[in-house]
Amino acid sequence: MEKSLFLNKHNLQPFLSGIAADYAVYVPVRKGKHRFFKKYTGTTDEVVIGEVRPFEPLKAFFSRAKEIVAKGFEDTIPHATDKPFAIVGVKACDLKGFKVQDFVFKDQGFKDPFYIKNREENLIIGADCTCAIDTCYCLALGVKPYPQEDFDINLSQIEEGFVVKVGSSKGEAVVKKNASLFEEASEGQLMEKENQRARVHLEVEENIKKNNVPSQELFGGIIERNYKSEIWADEAKTCVECGACNTICPTCHCFLLFDQRDEKQMARFRIWDSCMIKEFARVAGGANPRPKLWMRLRNRFEKKFDFFPKVSNVYACTGCGRCITACPAKIDIRKVLRRLVNNA
Amino acid sequence: MPSANIYRPIKTQVLDIFPETPNIKTLRLKPVEPIPFKTGQFIELTVPGVGEGPFTPSSRPSVADVIEVTIMKVGKVTAKIHELKPGDIVGLRGPFGQGYPLDEFKGREIVVIGGGCGFAPIRSLMYSFFDMSGQFKKIFFRGGCKTSKDFLYRNELEEWTKRSDLNVELTVDKGDSDWNHKVGVVPTILDSVDMDYAQGFAVVCGPPIMMKFTTKKLLEMGFKENNIFLSMEKNMSCGIGKCGHCRIGTYYGCKDGPVFRYDKIKNFPEIWD
Ligand code: SF4
Ligand code: SF4
Ligand code: FES
Numbered sequence: 275m276e277k278s279l280f281l282n283k284h285n286l287q288p289f290l291s292g293i294a295a296d297y298a299v300y301v302p303v304r305k306g307k308h309r310f311f312k313k314y315t316g317t318t319d320e321v322v323i324g325e326v327r328p329f330e331p332l333k334a335f336f337s338r339a340k341e342i343v344a345k346g347f348e349d350t351i352p353h354a355t356d357k358p359f360a361i362v363g364v365k366a367c368d369l370k371g372f373k374v375q376d377f378v379f380k381d382q383g384f385k386d387p388f389y390i391k392n393r394e395e396n397l398i399i400g401a402d403c404t405c406a407i408d409t410c411y412c413l414a415l416g417v418k419p420y421p422q423e424d425f426d427i428n429l430s431q432i433e434e435g436f437v438v439k440v441g442s443s444k445g446e447a448v449v450k451k452n453a454s455l456f457e458e459a460s461e462g463q464l465m466e467k468e469n470q471r472a473r474v475h476l477e478v479e480e481n482i483k484k485n486n487v488p489s490q491e492l493f494g495g496i497i498e499r500n501y502k503s504e505i506w507a508d509e510a511k512t513c514v515e516c517g518a519c520n521t522i523c524p525t526c527h528c529f530l531l532f533d534q535r536d537e538k539q540m541a542r543f544r545i546w547d548s549c550m551i552k553e554f555a556r557v558a559g560g561a562n563p564r565p566k567l568w569m570r571l572r573n574r575f576e577k578k579f580d581f582f583p584k585v586s587n588v589y590a591c592t593g594c595g596r597c598i599t600a601c602p603a604k605i606d607i608r609k610v611l612r613r614l615v616n617n618a
Numbered sequence: 619m620p621s622a623n624i625y626r627p628i629k630t631q632v633l634d635i636f637p638e639t640p641n642i643k644t645l646r647l648k649p650v651e652p653i654p655f656k657t658g659q660f661i662e663l664t665v666p667g668v669g670e671g672p673f674t675p676s677s678r679p680s681v682a683d684v685i686e687v688t689i690m691k692v693g694k695v696t697a698k699i700h701e702l703k704p705g706d707i708v709g710l711r712g713p714f715g716q717g718y719p720l721d722e723f724k725g726r727e728i729v730v731i732g733g734g735c736g737f738a739p740i741r742s743l744m745y746s747f748f749d750m751s752g753q754f755k756k757i758f759f760r761g762g763c764k765t766s767k768d769f770l771y772r773n774e775l776e777e778w779t780k781r782s783d784l785n786v787e788l789t790v791d792k793g794d795s796d797w798n799h800k801v802g803v804v805p806t807i808l809d810s811v812d813m814d815y816a817q818g819f820a821v822v823c824g825p826p827i828m829m830k831f832t833t834k835k836l837l838e839m840g841f842k843e844n845n846i847f848l849s850m851e852k853n854m855s856c857g858i859g860k861c862g863h864c865r866i867g868t869y870y871g872c873k874d875g876p877v878f879r880y881d882k883i884k885n886f887p888e889i890w891d
Contacts, residue, residue, distance in 0.1 A: 344626035347650075347709060351623050383873055384624050384858040501887060528862030531625065531855050537667030540709075542625055547861065555853045555863060558671065558693040561826065563852075563891040577865065584868045 279438040279449065280459040281429070286436070287318045290362065292452045297360035297397055300335070302328045311335075311361065323363045324404030324431040327594055331524040332368035333375055335359045336392045337544070339521070343388060343531070344542035351387050358395035365403055367412045367594035369424040371524030377586045378527045388544075397444060400425035404470065406477040409595025411487045411608060417592055419474045430467040437467040487608045488615040490589055496614040497580040501572070505613050510568035512603035517548030519597040519605070525578070525590040528554075549574055575610065624858055627664040627709025628653065632702050633684065638770045643700055644676065644688040649710050654682040656717030657746045658739060658849075658877045662857045663687060663699065664709030671695040672714075672854045674739035674876065679717075680749055685710070688738035688770060714857040715876050718743055718821065718847060720750070727813035729758040731832055733804055733824025737761065737770040739849060740823050744778070751783050758811045762789040762804035762828070766797040785811075804828055805835035815840035821877075823849040830890045833880060843881035850875050850889070 281289060293299050299314035301321045309328040314321075345352050379389035400421035403410075412419055421428045426445030429436040437459050440446050449456060482489075500506075520526040528549055534541040547554065550570050556562040564570050582590040591607070598606050634646040653661065660674040671693075677686035691700045702708065728747075732740040747757055759778060763769050769788075779786040787807045789800035800807050804824070820836050822829050829848055836846055852864035852871035859873030867886030869875065883889050 344623060347627060347629035349623055349626055378860055382859070384860070386860060387623055527860070529855070530861065530863075531670060533664065533667060533669045535667055540664075540666040542670075544625070547855075547863075549862065555865075557851055557853050558696065559690075559851075560692070561851075561891065563888045577862070581865065581868055 278459040278464055279440075279456040280434075280463055281436045281438050281456055283435040285455040286321070286323070287316075289452055289455050290314055290318065290321075291316060292455070293360050293397065293399075293448060296357060298357045299360045299362060302363040314362070321363075323401045323429055323436065326403050326405060326407050326410060327365040327367055327596075328363070329522075329596070329599075331371065331522060331594075331596065332361065332364055333371055333524055333527070335361050335396060336375060337379070337386075337389055337527075337529070337546075340543055340545045341388065342541055343544045344540075346540050351391070353388070353391065358392070358397065360397040360399065362399040363401040363429075364398050364421070364425065365401065365594075366417050366419055366421045367410075367592040368524050369398075369400060369421050370412075370415070370417045370592040372424050373588045374525040374582060374586070374590045375527055377582075377588070382586075397448065398425045398427075399445075400428040400441070402428070402430040402467070402471060403474050404431055406474060406481055407595070408481065408485070409598045410478050410593065411482050411485065411595060412593035413475070413478045414482055414487045414489045415589055415591055415593040416490055418471075419478050420471050430470070432463055432466040432470065434463070437463055485608050486612055488611055492615045493579055493583075493589060493611070496611070497572075497576045500614050500617055503614075503617060505610070505617060506572040507566075507568040509605055509610050509613070510566075510571040513550070513567050513571060513605060514603055515550055515552065515567060515570075516602060517550050518600040518602070519574070519607075520548035520550060521546055522596040522600040524592055524594060524596070525582075549577065571605075575614070579611075625711075625856075627662070627670070627711050630708050630710045632704055632706045632708060634704055635702065638688060639768060641691045641700075642688060642770060643691075644686055645699070645702065646677075647685045647687065647708065647710065648683060649685070652682040653685060653710060653713060655679055655685070655713035657720070657742045658717035659713035659715050660739075660857070660872075660876055661685065661687070661710050661712035661714070662854075663689075664711070665695060665698045665702070666707065666709065668698045669695045670709075670711075670855075671699075672857060672872070674742070674849070675713075676738040676741045678745040678749065679742060680746075688741075711857060714872055716874065718746075718877060720746055723819055724750075724753050725755055727756045727758075727818040728754060728821065729760060729808070729811045729813070729818065730821045731760045731804060731808070731824070732822075733762050733828040733832075734764075734768065736822075736824030736828070736849065740821070741771055741774070743821065748783075756813060757784050758813065759784055759786045760788075760804065760807050760811065761786075762791070762807065762824075764791045766790055766794055803831070805831050808832070808835055808839065811839075816842060819845045819847070821847045826851070826890045843884060844879045846880040847877050848880055848883070849877050850883070852876075 303312040379386040402420035530547040578590040630649040673687040793801040855861040864871035
């Protein structure tokens with residue numbers, strides 16, 4: 275069995291500073307109730323490696339909310355010349371987002387050069403969740419509250435520091451470069467990590483029980499079965515069509531190509547788009563297959579729980595709970611799923 | 619050479635512009651790199667500084683260096699396209715999507731049915747048939763529009779009626795003095811298509827409502843569901859199955875279409891909306 279490493283908490287700062295030589299390092303910082311990714315400034319004072327996922331989704335480091343994708347007719351890849359990102363403290367629910375984003379931009383059909391470049395160059399330092407918040411329900415989607423794949427390095431926070439697992443050759447190189455900061459993890463430290471994982475697992479289980487969230491084993495056919503149901507209109511009643519549920523979601527990938535209004539300097543932007551917005555599917559001639567809000571809410575669920583499982587064998591939800599917090603209309607995906615599952 | 623950057627358009631010169639009807643024009647375009655396309659595939663046309671829109675070429679696929687698109691003025695981008703002059707520079711991306719399976723059509727009887735602006739892609743298909751003349755058992759063409767003024771390529775269509783390798787009938791919803799063909803909706807001119815329906819192919823392109831009733835009629839006549847080809851118009855942005863705009867059930871109109879066999883999509887809700 276490969277050795278596990280240990281990073282003393284006093285070595286976190288030198289480790290991150292070491293990485294910062296080659297990467298633009300982003301760390302989760304706590305502000306009020308939420309955590310946000312902030313550019314690492316050389317201090318680890320406010321950095322929270324553990325706890326739960328930050329407010330904003332990881333996808334923003336792989337396709338920006340607004341980015342330039344073409345300049346004039348040049349066959350070049352316009353790209354910020356900055357260093358690649360190192361994103362620290364990435365939680366398992368965000369990593370599951372790659373199952374969807376990779377399928378769309380990297381693994382199927384035309385290859386997206388922007389996404390692929392970021393995917394190849396960015397460094398992902400994952401972290402175990404050390405607690406759960408009320409909206410967490412990752413286990414219902416088959417995601418454990420600690421990273422198991424798709425990271426370069428993973429940190430499991432324990433009392434004295436972090437148990438470190440290397441997940442890729444890119445991660446290996448980074449650890450090697452900073453080798454003096456690491457030591458071999460002790461039996462006791464490994465035990466502490468396992469105990470903590472079990473404890474958080476239990477916390478999420480209790481969450482799911484308390485909020486009565488159905489498990490993905492029950493999702494088969496829920497969209498087809500409920501296509502004509504009243505549930506959609508009922509749930510969409512309060513929706514204000516803000517699109518927050520889409521932008522905040524680690525799996526939502528839809529975008530719009532948008533040309534700068536300047537005929538001299540042609541520039542094409544890619545901006546995140548939202549299927550909840552009325553114009554999303556409207557054709558130039560004016561016809562709209564989804565004129566009503568409830569049809570668009572249904573479409574959002576159809577894409578997540580019918581389309582993606584059929585085309586890529588994955589539910590396009592990670593159980594991160596972000597859309598529950600973000601929705602000004604208090605539309606709760608857990609409740610919608612429960613209603614769909616129960617409406618046999 | 620496919621571009622590494624799937625979002626950048628290829629520089630293209632507008633060679634010529636022909637008005638077809640008061641709100642439809644055909645543009646002849648010359649991209650600096652040839653864009654070989656299969657009939658039925660589409661391209662994205664950029665007006666610099668304005669935006670991009672998807673169009674199915676209406677020209678001969680065997681000619682790759684010059685592409686013709688026939689465009690109705692319906693929105694912001696198409697309004698700008700209508701203001702273009704010969705010599706202007708635009709951009710093209712593509713070709714995208716799936717074309718018609720011409721090889722499968724060989725040796726068979728085919729009816730091609732067009733309505734309204736749906737004639738544009740169908741003209742390209744008919745050119746392919748003419749280029750491969752003799753390789754098909756029989757080709758029928760049925761076209762319909764609201765009035766005689768709405769017909770695209772009217773002169774060409776009149777020429778087609780004289781071809782010995784083609785059986786043509788045209789109809790308008792409302793006749794006038796300028797019209798010497800049939801009067802009635804498209805399904806009414808299908809009965810005269812004399813072929814073995816169960817073995818034949820049908821290609822339909824037109825407004826959703828026309829496709830809906832035509833498909834119904836074709837099924838009643840005995841065409842097989844997987845032998846009916848429909849052109850689905852969807853909101854498109856990227857053209858390459860990434861942006862999510864054009865989803866139809868488990869497919870994307872841009873990537874898996876825009877031409878679909880009816881049996882592939884018939885169980886999806888919303889297909890005619
Ligand atoms: S749908 Fe909601 S809970 Fe699921 S991944 Fe997206 S934001 Fe998270
Ligand atoms: S976040 Fe809530 S209110 Fe906003 S579009 Fe989504 S469901 Fe509607
Ligand atoms: S146009 Fe973007 S997915 Fe089809």
